[in-house]
Amino acid sequence: MSRPARAIINLSNLRHNLQVAKSLSPKSKTVAVVKANGYGHGLKEVALALDSDADALAVACIEEALEIKATGVKSPIIILEGYFDESEIEVAVTNDFCLVLSRLDSVESILKMKLKGKLTLWLKVETGMHRSGMSADDFNKAYSKLIKSELINRDIVVVTHFACADELDNPMTTKQIAEFTLLTSHLNVQQSLANSAALLAWPASHAHWNRPGYMLYGVSPFKQKHINTKNLLPVMTLKSAITSIKSIKRGNSVGYGSIWTAGRDSTIATIAIGYGDGYPRNARSGTPVLVNGERVPLVGRVSMGVIIVDITDFKNIIVGDEVILWGDGLSISEVASYADTVGYELLAGMPARVPRIYQDS
Numbered sequence: 001m002s003r004p005a006r007a008i009i010n011l012s013n014l015r016h017n018l019q020v021a022k023s024l025s026p027k028s029k030t031v032a033v034v035k036a037n038g039y040g041h042g043l044k045e046v047a048l049a050l051d052s053d054a055d056a057l058a059v060a061c062i063e064e065a066l067e068i069k070a071t072g073v074k075s076p077i078i079i080l081e082g083y084f085d086e087s088e089i090e091v092a093v094t095n096d097f098c099l100v101l102s103r104l105d106s107v108e109s110i111l112k113m114k115l116k117g118k119l120t121l122w123l124k125v126e127t128g129m130h131r132s133g134m135s136a137d138d139f140n141k142a143y144s145k146l147i148k149s150e151l152i153n154r155d156i157v158v159v160t161h162f163a164c165a166d167e168l169d170n171p172m173t174t175k176q177i178a179e180f181t182l183l184t185s186h187l188n189v190q191q192s193l194a195n196s197a198a199l200l201a202w203p204a205s206h207a208h209w210n211r212p213g214y215m216l217y218g219v220s221p222f223k224q225k226h227i228n229t230k231n232l233l234p235v236m237t238l239k240s241a242i243t244s245i246k247s248i249k250r251g252n253s254v255g256y257g258s259i260w261t262a263g264r265d266s267t268i269a270t271i272a273i274g275y276g277d278g279y280p281r282n283a284r285s286g287t288p289v290l291v292n293g294e295r296v297p298l299v300g301r302v303s304m305g306v307i308i309v310d311i312t313d314f315k316n317i318i319v320g321d322e323v324i325l326w327g328d329g330l331s332i333s334e335v336a337s338y339a340d341t342v343g344y345e346l347l348a349g350m351p352a353r354v355p356r357i358y359q360d361s
């Protein structure tokens, strides 16, 4: 038997979640965000699965764009981080990739180039996140230069990104929408604001193009329940199996650092999963793990390839039983909360060593 750690990727759930995203804003076009290896699910597989239903696919960089182009996807490909090196601009022209530009000097550099064809550009504006995006002044300069240029396809889309849309009572999102409206409403341009959280909970942000990522993978970006997330289905289920069971005495400690000590005579089990498989090393004792559908507690420190659970109260568990670390029946957000992180980080950090098993039912 091979090592049982594996990530089951349900592509029909992925497509279902895209339909949920589209149904929330039926008049908009939907950019499916597949960067960071399709949020850990596998870039090519995710891109191919979403290609026919998405209006565009978004990646972070030219390497990811070329990788999905090579699969034969037909959707337009948007590169959210623009270019890092000027040599990428001609590659974007040749392959018809759309670059999102966040700086006036990038626009000016492009306008000085002799390109072999026209370039499609989206412009990102600053509305409050202060990470990337042009100031109002720079945006106005960039826009007026671009609309006069022959090098550029005219359908410029103006983009912004939200800092706090996952916080349902944070006024920042409304402020950012107002700022965006101020910057763009006098122009005849298409607009794109919403990430998953905004698409789910901030209808005023819905525009010509929405850009959901996280929700497509079936995870809610919110800490609290939200009605619009109830139909999302998890796409990745991380599985493994019980590999050994043993009894320990009260007072015995387990694992590296001996950070958990049995308060009673206990039965513990090992599971073939660890931080080398993307399971977070700082998951606390008590983090739930599903064994035969029951939530058993993690105990002790997560090792590179092994975790330990306390099964004293669960009599029917045997070696070989299947374990779910997150996904179907156990939300990745809950597991992440025990490790002081978010599901985004766990998904995007999934290492190659975990085989992805694709299902399409």
Ligand SMILES: Cc1ncc(COP(=O)(O)O)c(C=O)c1O
Pocket (backbone or CB within 6 Å): 033, 080, 161, 194, 195, 196, 197, 211, 212, 213, 214, 215, 221
């Ligand atoms: C510019 C941009 N748009 C959209 C997204 C998708 O965000 P989410 O995964 O929260 O839906 C991201 C992801 O970080 C992004 O950087």
